[in-house]
Amino acid sequence: MSSVGVVGTGTMATGIVEVFAKAGHDVLLRGRTTEKAQAAVGAVQKSLDRAVKKGRLSEADRDTILARVTPTAALEDFSTVDLVVEAVAEDLEVKRSVFTTLDEVCKPGAILATTTSSLPVVECAAATKRPGDVVGLHFFNPAPVMKLVEIVHTVSTDADVIATAQKLCLDLKKVPVHCGDRAGFIVNALLFPYLNDAVSMLEAHYASADDIDTAMRLGCRLPMGPFQLLDVVGLDVSLAIEKTLYNEFRDAGLAPAPLLEHLVTAGRLGRKTGKGFRDYS
Template sequence: MIPVIESIGIVGAGQMGCGIAHVSALAGYKVQIYDVSQDRIETALATINGNLARQVSGGKLTDESRTAALSLISGSADVNDLAPMDLVIEAATEDESVKRRIYAQVCPVLKPDAMLATNTSSLSITRLASATDRPERFMGIHFMNPVPVMKLVELVRGIATGEPTFSAAKQYVAKLDKTATVAEDFPAFIVNRILLPMINEAIYTLYEGVGSVEAIDTAMKLGANHPMGPLQLADFIGLDTCLSIMQVLYDGLADSKYRPCPLLVKYVEAGWLGRKSGRGFYDYRGETPVPTR
């Protein structure tokens, strides 16, 4: 029997957690956001409110829908508030040790039949599932960033994921008015297996002096009809996340073509992580972004 999902718990009040809460509430689900910091909860609720208001002003949403969605979202720094949730989605940083610590904390408070999912963009679902008390009710539900805009969700089963869990996840994604694509449990799945090596190659192109930041991004926008250049996109994703995914590909597939570019490593070591830190391949601290190379 397919589990009925009426409430969604979200672990992590960052950009992805906010986006998942936003689309889930708009689809009529009761949403509970959990984060260790109450300040981050308050910031997340304000961000979701602002994003919904922007959709209203853009004519994509009625004010009644915005108010109804906000009424369905709560936030808390108490993990026990996840206890009644039917599906809990972990949307923490792309670090396996962090995710494992979260599961050790969250699993004991969940209902026995609650489903648990991860929004990981690259890590093994089977391995993460083994760190939980419910591998048959665990799977990957990978949203694209920004969640309210992007239509695709990757669904990834671990070796132990049960058919009812997979069917319930498909129904949830359909109710969000998103398109699900099914990926096998291999490093970085489909989208990032293709996208991140392209970004890494763009960074190598910069590193080797083939072109400047501006030249590379202009070439791909106008020469390949990409909506944004690969270096601009890397800054949007976060260079630490790009490095993490490339490392997962390199370690998991043992192929030198996935070796992270040394320049990417250097930028991350400098704390130049892209938009979120104010500097990456572009400097965002002024009126308009300026290439840093």
């Protein structure tokens, strides 16, 4: 598998582009406009520049990696790629629209993958006439650093597509795990009920955010407490995942804590906006 297309220009998309380019793949990075695509390539370059500054990468290797990345604003340019990784907004209708177009423009046998963290992969597959070629490849943020990839198979995913995804992850120096297509997959299905419980605990004035974070870091040896993690992930993203879990399982305990919804409504989305559960301004 030599050529890869990545749809999206956000942090997740640019991280995945970097991962593939470092592994020797030619990568087409598609943004909604040429300017957005070029800016995303700039974000990849900034990440590589940081690696050069820290002595982890030579300038020559950085230039070689960057030369493998081509920006585009046209999904039609993906007609020759072997794999497309969709990394757009966590919105099912937006993703389905992308997959419908990819189905039309990509060559037969190309693998169509989604990086969704919680939405049904089968919904993306159903938007195509080739559901056997659709698989979930859930990378974790930051993609160049995090080793885990969840390979998510639907009831329609072909066995050879799953096998190819497995080999690809190993070639990328990632650690793949396999799971069925259910809300949250493995990690988020276990992680987000815990995060939601932490918000409910804070909301009930049971303990402060600082004390809850300290307790979970020192008591469970976690690298971050729940509120630190929520602010890094983004409260809007976290709320979307909580809603997906609740909508699938209809367990009252999975209903998003009202405080989380209020903070999102107020535009306090975490580190990316300067305020979340804590003030970073």
